[in-house]
Amino acid sequence: MVNESMQMSQRFRGFLPVVVDVETGGFNENTDALLQIAAVLIDIDERGRLYCSETVSCHVTPFEGANLEPSSMEVNGIDVDHPFRFAVEEKQALPKIFKPVREAIRNHACSKAILVGHNAHFDLKFINAAASRTGIKRNPFHPFLRYGDPRRPGIRTNSTGAFNPVSRHGMGPE
Secondary structure (H helix, E strand, C coil): CHHHHHHHHHHCCCEEEEEEEEEECCCCCCCECEEEEEEEEEEECCCCCEEEEEEEEEEECCCCCCECCHHHHHHHCCCCCCCCCCCECHHHHHHHHHHHHHHHHHHCCCCEEEEECCCHHHHHHHHHHHHHHHCCCCCCEEEEEEECCCCCHHHHHCCCCCHHHHHHCCCCCC
């Protein structure tokens, strides 16, 4: 495991990529409900190939006074009152997601997790707001760094810098 740990931490400059998606009751992280969160932990094999190692997810009960924008609820199709939703409060949901992320950070000798997602800025804002709202201090995700789209060159070329993948392929500024 030591060799694999070194590979992951070196590959992403000390960060552990974690694919995350959230479902919400709107666009405002401070007023709209976080309704669902899922995280896919990434591992690395002996040849340096990345693969999904674990998925954790949780349905979340809207915080008191949270807004549920009708148009957002129509898009995500979540029925917050469904009896089989088994949602938990944010204060219980975040540790369920954060604990395996922290363990993976430790196992791979990384400093922080970096959120990877289709709309990573949006997802990270909701996670950070929920952590702040609940008083959770040990958020494993870097507070602002993220990969906005897992198809972007940084994942394939082992870079966390926006300019590095471009310049590496001979497409730098004139």
